[in-house]
Amino acid sequence: MSIDETTTPTPQPLLAVEELHVSFAGRGWRAARTPVLCGVSLDIRRGETLGLVGESGSGKSTLGRAILGLVPVSAGRIRLDGRRIDTMSRRQRRKLSHDLQVIFQDPYTSLNPSRTIGDTLAEPLTVQHISPIEARRRVSRLLERVELPQDALHRLPREFSGGQRQRVAIARALAMSPRLIVCDEPVSALDLTTQRTVLDLLIDIQEQTQVAYLFISHDLSVVRALSHRVAVLRGGQIVESGDADTVTRSPDHPYTQRLLLSAPVADPQRQQKRREELESLSCAQC
Incomplete structure (x- = not known):
């Protein structure tokens, strides 16, 4: 053929x-x-x-x-x-x-509070035996990519907002390309x-x-x-x-429909309509 x-x-x-x-x-050796x-x-x-x-x-x-x-x-x-x-x-x-890398949920706990942002971003590079000069150059580019100032290198995570900390976490995930x-x-x-x-x-x-x-x-x-x-x-x-x-x-699936109808919206009338549709969907599956 x-x-x-x-x-x-x-x-x-x-x-x-x-x-x-x-x-x-489960708990217990027989569970x-x-x-x-x-x-x-x-x-x-x-x-x-x-x-x-x-x-x-x-x-x-x-x-x-x-x-x-x-x-x-x-x-x-x-x-x-x-x-x-x-x-x-x-x-x-x-x-x-x-x-393969990861970005976790909580930017407040995913960063080491005692390490500067520069040290945090350089760590995965130095582990791979990249020279300190090249590591600093890459860290500088990472900060630019996630739109953080260069002086972030010498600051600690507590000095940043939640959104900025998550940008640091994104930069760390990107460090190894x-x-x-x-x-x-x-x-x-x-x-x-x-x-x-x-x-x-x-x-x-x-x-x-x-x-x-x-x-x-x-x-x-x-x-x-x-x-x-x-x-x-x-x-x-x-x-x-x-x-x-x-x-x-x-x-198509009723479960996904429930997820959609359960999501809050700013418009009170739309929110009320969603509640009614959700109740109807639940009754139809009883």
């Missing part, structure tokens, strides 16, 4: 999660393990943002941590650029930091105005570097603003996925 020459091959995804299972041990992720599959392309949305306890942060190697995988596979990473040793994981960043609720601790500026910064960085994001959030409006595609996680399973605008505005 001949291959149709007009067919364009599908490019290999940057990240591929295949039938992933994660379970945690059964509790499943947290049950057969999750998703992929992320180069330069793309995949939004992962779900309520607290849905398993979305566990999925991010499994990708980062912070929790053990019970079954399934995680591949980065075709290379399996869920079975890597700690030493191999350290080398993987060139390609990764191809994928796991963003675990990176703006949920910020006020709405600061959220917008940080999201705009992430979008600009992606346009400049073609870095891919796994953007984890419980907020559909935030996910819509940043993502190309969206996957909805409920009880450790993907219940809906697709184009970001479609999933976050006209979802």
Whole structure:
């Protein structure tokens, strides 16, 4: 059988999660393990943002941590650029930091309060045996990229606002020029105005570097603003996925519909209408 020459091959995804299972041990030596992720599959392309949305306890942060190697995988596979990473040793994981980084939720606790911003940003570079002169040059460029002043080098995290600290966390994640960043609720601790500026910064960085994001959030409006595609996680399973605008505005699954209707809006009349629609949806499923 001949291959149709007009067919364009599908490019290999940057990240591929295949039938992933994660379970945690219960209390006591005879306690059964509790499943947290049950057969999750998703992929992320180069330069793309995949939004992962779900309520607290849905398993979305566990999925991010499994990708980062912070929790053990019970079954399934995680591949980065075709290379399996869920079975890597700690030493191999350290080398993987060139390609895979993370931005955590809380900018107040993710930075060492006793270290200057310059030392924080230079640390991953010096660990990779980059010379001090080159490290300083790269740190200076990182501050420019996240729109922080150069005098931030000599200041401590407590001297910055929450939004500025999150910019430092973004700069630290960018230090090794990764191809994928796991963003675990990176703006949920910020006020709405600061959220917008940080999201705009992430979008600009992606346009400049073609870095891919796994953007984890419980907020559909935030996910819509940043993502190309969206996957909805409920009880450790993907219940809906697709184009970001479609999933976050006209979802098919009742769970996603409830998430959308539960999101607050500024208009009181629209908010009341959403409450009524949510009540109707709940009654229809009784």
